[in-house]
Amino acid sequence: MSAFAIEHRAALSGKIPLISTSVTLQALPEGHVLHVLSANAGDDLSGKIRAAFGAETLAVRFVSPGQWFVVGDEPISAAAHAKIVQKLKPHADVIDQSQGRVRIAIAGAKAASVLAKGTAVDLALNAFPVGHATTTLIGHIATHITRISEDRFELMVLRGFAESLWDELAELSAEYS
Amino acid sequence: MASLIPCPHCGQRPKEEFTVKGAALARPAADASREAWFDHVYLRENPRGRYDEHWHHTSGCRRWLVVTRDTATHEIAGARDTAARTETAK
Numbered sequence: 322m323s324a325f326a327i328e329h330r331a332a333l334s335g336k337i338p339l340i341s342t343s344v345t346l347q348a349l350p351e352g353h354v355l356h357v358l359s360a361n362a363g364d365d366l367s368g369k370i371r372a373a374f375g376a377e378t379l380a381v382r383f384v385s386p387g388q389w390f391v392v393g394d395e396p397i398s399a400a401a402h403a404k405i406v407q408k409l410k411p412h413a414d415v416i417d418q419s420q421g422r423v424r425i426a427i428a429g430a431k432a433a434s435v436l437a438k439g440t441a442v443d444l445a446l447n448a449f450p451v452g453h454a455t456t457t458l459i460g461h462i463a464t465h466i467t468r469i470s471e472d473r474f475e476l477m478v479l480r481g482f483a484e485s486l487w488d489e490l491a492e493l494s495a496e497y498s
Numbered sequence: 499m500a501s502l503i504p505c506p507h508c509g510q511r512p513k514e515e516f517t518v519k520g521a522a523l524a525r526p527a528a529d530a531s532r533e534a535w536f537d538h539v540y541l542r543e544n545p546r547g548r549y550d551e552h553w554h555h556t557s558g559c560r561r562w563l564v565v566t567r568d569t570a571t572h573e574i575a576g577a578r579d580t581a582a583r584t585e586t587a588k
Contacts, residue, residue: 362581385559386507386579441512448509455508456558458515463557 332423332483339491341498343431346490349424352394354477355405359413362386366412373408382454382467387413390454390465390477392424422465423483427490428473431497436466436474438493446471462486504577507559519552522564522580546570552580 333348340346359366367389370381374391382390396419397405406415427435433444439459443449454467462485465477478486502510521542526534546569553565566575 385561441510441515443509456560457508457511458557 332480333425333487336484336487339494339498341429341494343497344427344429344435344494346487346494347426347428348483348487349426349475350394351419351423353392353397354418354422354424355391355397355402356384356416356418357389357391357409357413358416359387364412366409369412370409373405379452379467379469382465384454384456384465390418390422392475392477421480422477423480425476425478425483425487425490426469426473427476427494428469429497430472431494432472432474435490435494435497439489440464440466442466444468459486460489462489503553503555503563503565503574505555505558505561505563506577506579507561508555511555511558515555515557517554517556519554519562522550522552548575553577 329351331348331351336348338345338347357366357370364387366387367381367383370376370389370391371378374380376391376393380391380393382392384390402415402417409415436442436459437444440457442455442457449455449468451468451470454465456463456465458464459476462478462482464486467475467477469475476486476490501513503513503516505511523538526538548566548568551565551567553563555561555563562580563577564580565577567573568575
C-alpha cells in the first residue's frame with residue numbers, strides 16, 4: 322500500500338463532448354487498458370484472451386503480431402487483474418496500461434471523413450471492417466484506431482498526447498458542425 | 499511510389515510512419531577479423547539500384563521490416579517482417 326493516496330484525474334476531464342448532427346467527439350471513461358503480449362508473434366490468442374477476461378469481442382483489440390489491447394470503461398481490481406495474469410500465464414504476459422493510455426470516441430456520418438483528413442489508413446468499410454484495429458499516425462500522433470460500428474471509431478493514444486489529439490480532432494471536425 | 503510502404507501487417511502506409519535504419523547487410527561472424535568488422539561497420543559500397551533495408555514501423559505495428567527499395571527509381575519491390583520473412587505483394 323502506497324504511503325500517499327494518488328488522486329486520479331482524467332486526462333480529458335476539461336473537455337466538453339462535441340456533438341453535432343454529423344460528428345460527435347467524446348472522451349471515454351478511463352477504466353482499464355491492458356496490454357497482452359505473447360512471446361510467439363504467430364499465435365492468435367484473441368479467443369483465449371476473451372475467455373480469460375470474459376470480455377466481449379470488441380473489447381479485445383489487435384495491436385501488432387502477438388499483441389492485443391483489452392479495454393473497458395470499468396477499472397479492474399488488483400485481485401481480478403492477478404487472476405487474469407494467472408489465467409494467461411502459459412500463453413502471454415499482461416501489462417497494465419490503464420494509467421498510460423486514453424480513449425476517445427468519434428462517431429457520426431462524417432466521423433470517417435474527419436479521420437481521413439488526419440491519417441493515410443484506408444477507412445473504407447471493406448478495407449477497415451467493424452472490429453478491425455490498427456495503429457497509425459493522425460497528424461504527428463501515433464493512434465490506435467478501432468472500428469466499433471459503421472460510423473463509430475474508438476481512438477487510443479498515450480495519455481500525454483490525449484489533449485493534443487482532442488484539439489486536433491475538434492479542429493478537423495469543425496467544418497461539419 | 500516510394501512514399502508508400504507495403505507493411506505485411508498493416509497494409510500500405512506512408513513513409514512518415516517508419517524509421518529507416520539502413521541497408522540490411524549480412525553480419526560477419528562474431529570471431530571475424532578486425533578488418534571484416536571495420537568494413538561491416540564503417541565502409542559501404544553504396545551502389546545505385548536495389549537494396550534490402552531495415553525499416554521500423556514506428557507509428558504502426560512497431561515491427562522491424564526488410565524493405566526492398568531501388569535507390570535510383572524509388573520503386574519498392576516488397577516488404578517482409580524480419581522474423582517471418584514473408585514477402586508481400588506490392
